[in-house]
Amino acid sequence: MAFLVGALMVTIQDASTYATFEMASKKTPESVTVVGQLDLEEPITFNTSTSMLRFTAVDKDGARSIVYYNQPKPTDFERSEEITLTGLSSGDTAFFAQNILMKCPSKYADEAQFSSK
Amino acid sequence: MNFIGEHSLWALAGRFFTYLAFTGALGTAIFYGLNWLRPGACSGPDELGRPRPAHEPFLRAGRGAFALHSIGVVGILTVLLTAILSHWFEFDYVWRHSSRDLPLEYVFSALWEGQEGSFIIWIFWHAVLGWFLVRGAKTWEHGTMTVVGLVQLVLTSMILGVYVFGIKIGSSPFVLIRELPENLGLPWTTIKDYMIRIPAFRDGQGLNPLLQNYWMVIHPPTLFLGFAATLLPFAYAVAGWIERRPLEWVTPALPWAYFGVGVLGTGILMGGAWAYEALSFGGFWAWDPVENASLVPWITLVAAAHLMFIVKKKKTSGGLTAIMVMLSFLLVLYSTFLTRSGVLGDSSVHSFVDLGLNGQLMLLLGLFSVGSLILLLVRWRSLPRSSADEAFSSREFWLVIGSLVLLISAVQISFSTSIPVLNKLIGPDGLVPILGEAMAPPTDVFRHYHSIQIPVAIVVSLFMAMVPFLRWDSTPNALLKRILPSLIASLLLGGLAAWGLKFDQPMYSVLLITGVFAALSNLDLWLRYQGGGWRSGGQALAHLGFAFILLGALISNGKKEAISQNPVFLHKDFPANEHILIPLGDTVSMHPYWVEWTGERVEGHFQLFDVNFYGTAEDQSPGKKLFSLAPYIQMNPRMGNVREPSTKHYWDRDVYTYVSFADMRSPEEKASGWAEEMDATMGRGEEVFVFEEYMMRCDSIIVKSAQMIEETGDLATLDMAAKLTLKHMDGRNETIEVPYGVRGNEASSGEAEFVNLGVKVRFDGVSDEPGRFKMKFWRKAPEEQEFILLQAFIFPYINVLWLGVVLMAVGTALAVAKRIAGPKPAPKP
Numbered sequence: 054m055a056f057l058v059g060a061l062m063v064t065i066q067d068a069s070t071y072a073t074f075e076m077a078s079k080k081t082p083e084s085v086t087v088v089g090q091l092d093l094e095e096p097i098t099f100n101t102s103t104s105m106l107r108f109t110a111v112d113k114d115g116a117r118s119i120v121y122y123n124q125p126k127p128t129d130f131e132r133s134e135e136i137t138l139t140g141l142s143s144g145d146t147a148f149f150a151q152n153i154l155m156k157c158p159s160k161y162a163d164e165a166q167f168s169s170k
Numbered sequence: 171m172n173f174i175g176e177h178s179l180w181a182l183a184g185r186f187f188t189y190l191a192f193t194g195a196l197g198t199a200i201f202y203g204l205n206w207l208r209p210g211a212c213s214g215p216d217e218l219g220r221p222r223p224a225h226e227p228f229l230r231a232g233r234g235a236f237a238l239h240s241i242g243v244v245g246i247l248t249v250l251l252t253a254i255l256s257h258w259f260e261f262d263y264v265w266r267h268s269s270r271d272l273p274l275e276y277v278f279s280a281l282w283e284g285q286e287g288s289f290i291i292w293i294f295w296h297a298v299l300g301w302f303l304v305r306g307a308k309t310w311e312h313g314t315m316t317v318v319g320l321v322q323l324v325l326t327s328m329i330l331g332v333y334v335f336g337i338k339i340g341s342s343p344f345v346l347i348r349e350l351p352e353n354l355g356l357p358w359t360t361i362k363d364y365m366i367r368i369p370a371f372r373d374g375q376g377l378n379p380l381l382q383n384y385w386m387v388i389h390p391p392t393l394f395l396g397f398a399a400t401l402l403p404f405a406y407a408v409a410g411w412i413e414r415r416p417l418e419w420v421t422p423a424l425p426w427a428y429f430g431v432g433v434l435g436t437g438i439l440m441g442g443a444w445a446y447e448a449l450s451f452g453g454f455w456a457w458d459p460v461e462n463a464s465l466v467p468w469i470t471l472v473a474a475a476h477l478m479f480i481v482k483k484k485k486t487s488g489g490l491t492a493i494m495v496m497l498s499f500l501l502v503l504y505s506t507f508l509t510r511s512g513v514l515g516d517s518s519v520h521s522f523v524d525l526g527l528n529g530q531l532m533l534l535l536g537l538f539s540v541g542s543l544i545l546l547l548v549r550w551r552s553l554p555r556s557s558a559d560e561a562f563s564s565r566e567f568w569l570v571i572g573s574l575v576l577l578i579s580a581v582q583i584s585f586s587t588s589i590p591v592l593n594k595l596i597g598p599d600g601l602v603p604i605l606g607e608a609m610a611p612p613t614d615v616f617r618h619y620h621s622i623q624i625p626v627a628i629v630v631s632l633f634m635a636m637v638p639f640l641r642w643d644s645t646p647n648a649l650l651k652r653i654l655p656s657l658i659a660s661l662l663l664g665g666l667a668a669w670g671l672k673f674d675q676p677m678y679s680v681l682l683i684t685g686v687f688a689a690l691s692n693l694d695l696w697l698r699y700q701g702g703g704w705r706s707g708g709q710a711l712a713h714l715g716f717a718f719i720l721l722g723a724l725i726s727n728g729k730k731e732a733i734s735q736n737p738v739f740l741h742k743d744f745p746a747n748e749h750i751l752i753p754l755g756d757t758v759s760m761h762p763y764w765v766e767w768t769g770e771r772v773e774g775h776f777q778l779f780d781v782n783f784y785g786t787a788e789d790q791s792p793g794k795k796l797f798s799l800a801p802y803i804q805m806n807p808r809m810g811n812v813r814e815p816s817t818k819h820y821w822d823r824d825v826y827t828y829v830s831f832a833d834m835r836s837p838e839e840k841a842s843g844w845a846e847e848m849d850a851t852m853g854r855g856e857e858v859f860v861f862e863e864y865m866m867r868c869d870s871i872i873v874k875s876a877q878m879i880e881e882t883g884d885l886a887t888l889d890m891a892a893k894l895t896l897k898h899m900d901g902r903n904e905t906i907e908v909p910y911g912v913r914g915n916e917a918s919s920g921e922a923e924f925v926n927l928g929v930k931v932r933f934d935g936v937s938d939e940p941g942r943f944k945m946k947f948w949r950k951a952p953e954e955q956e957f958i959l960l961q962a963f964i965f966p967y968i969n970v971l972w973l974g975v976v977l978m979a980v981g982t983a984l985a986v987a988k989r990i991a992g993p994k995p996a997p998k999p
């Protein structure tokens with residue numbers, strides 16, 4: 054029983070929190086999860102020599118941050134409705150994402166083509 | 171109205187079979203239930219142990235109802251399969267999940283891609299397993315079949331697709347697109363030949379390209395058979411507890427529990443094999459919520475199945491066993507809730523669509539959970555009092571401890587997987603706001619899960635190694651010595667292997683030794699003490715298989731090596747990139763290989779990238795060619811491109827590679843790249859400096875043709891051309907004419923290209939200043955060196971894992987076969 058409680062405690066402590074970019078910069082070097090959107094107005098560039106993706110994201114508070122992600126661009130990145138970034142902030146200059154999860158428009162949206170006819 | 175080309179009769183048949191299955195399940199529950207719970211029948215066999223006589227009409231009615239239910243289920247499957255095979259895209263389900271070009275073998279994948287389809291396959295397996303109870307459960311038939319009937323009633327309600335007082339009950343796969351709520355009343359739904367007129371009906375959306383993999387043909391049905399198998403022990407447990415036989419139910423339920431352990435375990439790892447082959451997340455297990463949701467019921471089922479032996483042999487631990495059995499089934503329900511409700515949207519790579527059935531899913535989950543809990547509470551006192559504590563050296567003592575350890579593992583995985591659910595319940599925006607801020611899943615899932623699961627695996631493998639040598643009641647010390655040879659051998663062998671592999675975490679080395687211990691001791695047990703025959707080998711082989719799974723997972727993941735390292739240093743907290751850039755035709759070093767990208771080719775929906783692997787010669791230059799791989803990108807205009815790996819299998823390691831980036835534009839697109847757009851306004855005789863290296867001069871304006879409107883004298887059409895000369899600083903020059911025209915009030919713009927100098931010009935309208943016009947310029951983008959980014963891993967000894975899966979499946983199959991074959995006492999050590 055004690056083991057069970059102990060395991061549960063460890064588990065709960067390990068859970069991270071959803072943060073904004075501002076909160077993320079205060080928590081450095083702790084990893085946080087930021088939910089936001091891709092800023093399509095700003096350029097999305099991919100540096101092939103470092104294979105580093107650079108883009109701008111807007112968090113739930115509307116704050117913008119440059120995000121670096123050292124992976125190639127995910128498929129259909131521009132089409133994402135929402136992106137979940139896991140990573141850490143480097144003070145206030147940029148956010149380094151270790152993982153990106155995208156929520157894409159549901160494929161059910163395609164069915165709208167029937168509704169419009 | 172009759173719609174042309176529509177198969178509405180088939181849709182009707184599908185609906186009919188659904189209602190038949192639903193009514194049949196209701197009848198099963200009612201008639202079996204009446205027979206079972208009628209006065210005097212509730213307590214199972216009579217005082218002399220004879221089965222109480224069944225009420226024949228009710229029994230026959232119950233069986234009849236279940237037969238009708240089964241016909242309904244088979245009918246549903248037949249209609250849906252026919253619709254998919256025949257490409258009847260007026261069916262919403264068919265349109266959403268298949269297309270004309272879908273290869274035949276993936277028709278099945280399409281069948282269970284959607285939620286409705288996966289419910290159907292689950293219901294189907296329940297119906298099949300139900301017949302084993304009808305044929306073989308004897309005195310347990312009434313009780314267990316009542317439970318099966320109730321479960322089937324609830325599950326078929328999930329595919330009913332009817333509205334009761336405006337509330338949607340279930341989602342039917344037989345809805346026509348015309349009948350979807352959002353389309354009701356639209357004008358096209360009243361057009362007789364709408365199917366011909368609307369082009370969207372000619373082809374379906376297609377199956378998600380990720381699921382177009384042969385593992386996806388067999389993984390879902392196997393997994394769901396495993397899920398379905400948890401129903402039988404559950405039904406026996408419920409029947410047993412209601413009948414106040416809280417121990418006896420275990421004997422008939424036991425083979426089914428092991429059947430579930432084997433099938434579900436195989437099904438889960440088939441999913442792992444699919445992930446390894448078709449997904450590019452680099453491995454067979456990612457602790458994704460969806461994977462976790464199927465793993466947790468397996469863990470509790472393993473615990474339950476082992477506890478059932480104690481109940482059978484020692485008549486104790488009845489309570490814990492029932493809890494574990496019921497938990498397994500409830501966790502299967504919970505897992506379907508998690509994966510279907512859309513609640514995991516933020517935390518899983520699998521995208522799920524909310525069909526608006528959350529309320530119903532929660533209701534059925536709540537119903538069965540509360541029901542089980544009440545049953546346990548009400549009947550807890552009917553458990554026989556255990557006379558004495560278990561001895562420290564007894565098998566039962568350690569089996570109980572082992573199952574509690576498994577419970578810890580299950581609790582941790584469930585908790586972390588359920589974080590999104592907890593947010594919905596007690597988060598800041600939840601039902602009962604307790605938490606100040608929403609919890610997010612752990613940022614490093616591997617570290618998070620491994621911190622608990624690795625120690626659990628160590629304990630479990632120790633138990634697997636030793637408990638089979640223990641005896642019921644207590645074990646004489648002489649027998650304990652039998653473990654010694656395998657203990658010493660595994661310390662040596664495992665220690666040597668751990669030293670050779672150089673794990674960076676001490677826990678991994680410990681698990682390696684205990685894993686080897688579990689494998690060796692079970693092999694020893696089987697060969698030396700159980701005669702080494704197939705009949706007796708089930709237990710030992712299954713344990714051996716599971717030990718191999720642990721070892722294979724440990725080594726292939728713990729020593730997984732990303733050989734595609736990008737040498738650029740980024741930041742000390744930001745790991746160096748694991749993608750290597752290969753220019754076309756170039757050969758780059760990727761220790762211990764050299765890789766060359768020779769080109770790409772298109773085969774059907776696939777764009778393949780040919781990559782050659784060379785060894786490294788003594789002087790560090792590329793050595794001789796070893797093998798070629800062709801990782802590919804599956805092109806799907808509807809759902810996006812999917813990167814799929816290609817793997818070279820050696821007996822002791824896999825070289826796994828996929829293309830993480832490639833320029834997917836067509837050759838024409840790549841070649842026609844115009845860049846650096848620029849504007850200028852100019853008039854005749856004027857010069858502009860463009861792109862900082864050219865001088866552009868407008869030599870003259872030529873009128874090619876002009877037409878007047880006779881009556882008014884206004885211009886009707888005017889075709890002109892501007893003669894332009896482009897002069898490079900190095901003296902090269904070129905003269906072209908850019909046509910443009912005016913039609914009434916509309917100016918048409920023409921384009922022309924300085925072919926030799928690589929500049930394009932477009933007339934962009936007349937300027938406000940008289941006699942001047944606007945121009946746009948582009949110049950040809952410099953020829954880009956084509957390249958791909960490749961990610962490559964070495965997975966050492968991953969075949970140990972797959973071998974383990976096979977051994978575990980064979981072992982459990984043997985164990986189940988032995989249980990079914992009858993009671994011949996196996997020689998126990």
